[in-house]
Amino acid sequence: MLTDALSIAIADLEEEQVAGMVKERLASGVAPLEIVNSLQMGMAEAGNRFETGEYFLGELIMCGEIMQDSMIVLEPLLIGSNAEYKGNIVIGTVKGDIHDLGKNIVVMLLKGSGYNVIDLGVDVSKEKFIEAIKEYNAPLVGMSVLLTGCQESMKETIDAIRAAGLDTKVLIGGNYIDDLVKAHVGADYSAQAATDGVKIADEIFSA
Amino acid sequence: MADKEKLLNPDPGVCVPWEVKLEEIGEFPGNEAIVKKEWEKLDDFAYNFIWFWAQR
Amino acid sequence: MSEKQMLYQKRLERYITAMDCGKPDMVPVAFGVGEWIAKYTGTTLQEIYYDLDKSNSIVSEMLPGLDFDIFKGGPSLWWPPMFDAMGSKLYKFPGIGVEENSTFQFNEQEYMKPEDYDEFIASPTEWLVNHYLPNISTELENPGSYRSTVALIKGAAAFAMQGGIMAQAYGKWTMDHGIVGQGTGFTKAPFDTLGDALRGMKGVLLDLRRRPEKVLAACEAITPHNVNCGLAGAGADTRFPCFAPLHRGAYPFLNPNQWNNFYWPSLKATIEGLWARGKRMLFYAEGDWTPYLDKIAELPDKSIIFQIDTTDAKKAKEILGGRFCLQGGVPTTLLTYGTPAKIKEHIKRTIDELACDGGFILDAGGVVMGDAKQENVIAMIEAAREYGVY
Numbered sequence A: 001m002l003t004d005a006l007s008i009a010i011a012d013l014e015e016e017q018v019a020g021m022v023k024e025r026l027a028s029g030v031a032p033l034e035i036v037n038s039l040q041m042g043m044a045e046a047g048n049r050f051e052t053g054e055y056f057l058g059e060l061i062m063c064g065e066i067m068q069d070s071m072i073v074l075e076p077l078l079i080g081s082n083a084e085y086k087g088n089i090v091i092g093t094v095k096g097d098i099h100d101l102g103k104n105i106v107v108m109l110l111k112g113s114g115y116n117v118i119d120l121g122v123d124v125s126k127e128k129f130i131e132a133i134k135e136y137n138a139p140l141v142g143m144s145v146l147l148t149g150c151q152e153s154m155k156e157t158i159d160a161i162r163a164a165g166l167d168t169k170v171l172i173g174g175n176y177i178d179d180l181v182k183a184h185v186g187a188d189y190s191a192q193a194a195t196d197g198v199k200i201a202d203e204i205f206s207a
Numbered sequence B: 001m002a003d004k005e006k007l008l009n010p011d012p013g014v015c016v017p018w019e020v021k022l023e024e025i026g027e028f029p030g031n032e033a034i035v036k037k038e039w040e041k042l043d044d045f046a047y048n049f050i051w052f053w054a055q056r
Numbered sequence C: 001m002s003e004k005q006m007l008y009q010k011r012l013e014r015y016i017t018a019m020d021c022g023k024p025d026m027v028p029v030a031f032g033v034g035e036w037i038a039k040y041t042g043t044t045l046q047e048i049y050y051d052l053d054k055s056n057s058i059v060s061e062m063l064p065g066l067d068f069d070i071f072k073g074g075p076s077l078w079w080p081p082m083f084d085a086m087g088s089k090l091y092k093f094p095g096i097g098v099e100e101n102s103t104f105q106f107n108e109q110e111y112m113k114p115e116d117y118d119e120f121i122a123s124p125t126e127w128l129v130n131h132y133l134p135n136i137s138t139e140l141e142n143p144g145s146y147r148s149t150v151a152l153i154k155g156a157a158a159f160a161m162q163g164g165i166m167a168q169a170y171g172k173w174t175m176d177h178g179i180v181g182q183g184t185g186f187t188k189a190p191f192d193t194l195g196d197a198l199r200g201m202k203g204v205l206l207d208l209r210r211r212p213e214k215v216l217a218a219c220e221a222i223t224p225h226n227v228n229c230g231l232a233g234a235g236a237d238t239r240f241p242c243f244a245p246l247h248r249g250a251y252p253f254l255n256p257n258q259w260n261n262f263y264w265p266s267l268k269a270t271i272e273g274l275w276a277r278g279k280r281m282l283f284y285a286e287g288d289w290t291p292y293l294d295k296i297a298e299l300p301d302k303s304i305i306f307q308i309d310t311t312d313a314k315k316a317k318e319i320l321g322g323r324f325c326l327q328g329g330v331p332t333t334l335l336t337y338g339t340p341a342k343i344k345e346h347i348k349r350t351i352d353e354l355a356c357d358g359g360f361i362l363d364a365g366g367v368v369m370g371d372a373k374q375e376n377v378i379a380m381i382e383a384a385r386e387y388g389v390y
Ligand code: B12
Pocket: A057, A096, A097, A098, A099, A100, A101, A102, A103, A105, A106, A142, A143, A144, A145, A146, A147, A148, A149, A171, A172, A173, A174, A175, A176, A191, A192, A193, A194, A195, A196, A197, A198, C077, C103, C104, C105, C106, C108, C196, C201, C247, C248, C250, C285, C286, C287, C288, C309, C332, C365, C366, C367, C368, C369
């Protein structure tokens, strides 16, 4: 249950309220990072509401938009403050595929749960995945694929990660993903729902 | 630009309505129906081309 | 009547009977040659997309020996040269923008801005010409310029050329192989016209909150045009449905309130407008439409063919069956990961469950892409014949 008024406002998609509260809190000296945390908790709640069927994609995208607008104000103030993250997760939609709505939800939930998420966007090459995993020394990489025609490029990416000697855990997700696909591409974990992704991340990072 | 062109708001399947063209032509010594039919065919082609881009 | 003409008549009757919810002599099967063909023919996807003659001759080579009824088309959806001529920003095609064997990609952007709504609503066709075409085409950046005029001439010529080449190819396939084309005309739900190409997915979803009245007015303005696009011109063939890929109406894009008030009314009006002129819609329900089946059932009987992708097939049958023809039944992934044996088994079951009392066309659920295996696609057709006799 959310108790912070700002978290509640963003979870309820109250665009103007959120903008007002962010300004007020900044003016009264609340640390920008703390404000970001409140917002992320609200976003995570919106993600949960999506998973339980209370929210739909329209609501989630609105929530993301409110967050983005707030970050325009907050980001410049964050420089220098040291965020505490549970860990680094690299994520992207695999090469050839540009569907990103599902992936964006996963990013939102992971950020809301306290992870530092490095979002590589869509149509991500295996080289880019490997580079980012190395740079951030990420114990977990998430890959999204909607097109069955691009599951092969997911396999190639995972093969390349292994060939590069990286022992990063690979979590895959998307609408046509099942155990068959997971086995075929050689992933460690697969998820159909974004919330499962968070559960799996928690499992990996608490180990 | 002088004054803004008046909106035609053409119906579906139409880009420049024959009626508009007819008025501009004014005098019409021949058979209007023949000209109109072919005008509208090409107009419909143009319409489909334009909307193709919006229906991708 | 030649043998092929008789075959054509038989298949046509099968198709039409199923569309009218009747029971033909056997379950009609729909089949398309997808991007998967490239890997069996030693051609690149780029060649298939760019060279219409080549892609058509690949289809011509494939058709003999395959026994299906309804042809859904060849491996390329678009002819990129037309897009190149206009400097179109809408897609990246194999070999230009993406690798020669990658499928095309859509470049989604807000080609229409929030402040454009009023002008668009006042006169949609004029707005498209004056603003949209220049926005989506680098060659048209300076309307009236040399480059712009030349690009329009080339673009329109390409549109006509492609139309001619494809009509000729279909004519030939009908004559030589007795196959029936799935449809004529292409349209969308007005909300999808607005959300796909004009405002973009994010744009339109935000508009629902920020300027809902504009969204409604725009959908209303689009509706008569979408009826027209589906009809594909006056005097067009109304025996066959128009194709309508439906996007944002799938669960879970819109909440029930948004779906009921913003998505459905203008789509329903489009379908009713088409049906009033005797034209059906192939309601290509991409993704999951289970929660909306009751609403869809409000449509006039037989006015659509409902495509089952990941919609709950049994529920669709229960709610829509008898009043609307259903199409689908083969999960797209099965064509990639299945084996001919698994596919046969699946099709036997599907036909038992969904086709029993007619009004059913067997087809892959969604778009079949490059990953499908030819042996599976062919097993699908064969199994349909084996188990599909009523
Ligand atoms: C929206 C959409 C588009 C949009 C994409 C916009 C965008 N920015 O994403 C546009 C119009 C651009 C598009 C284009 C195309 N599309 Co499309 N598209 C869809 C559609 C309608 C919805 C997908 C979606 O966003 N769902 C909602 C999200 C929230 O769900 P999700 O992605 O599954 O994500 C959830 C879970 O899977 C999971 N998840 C997802 N990723 C991850 C990752 C991790 C790590 C974890 C833990 C979890 C997780 O969490 C999410 C929340 O629970 C589907 C059909 C459908 N209704 O499913 C077709 C669909 C995916 N598209 C399809 C196709 C074929 C295409 C095109 C090739 C065009 C065409 N011929 O139709 C192009 C390809 C472009 C390209 N190269 O990628 C087919 C794919 C068929 C196949 N064989 O794979 C589908 C299934 C339609 C169909 N029935 O045929 N498409």
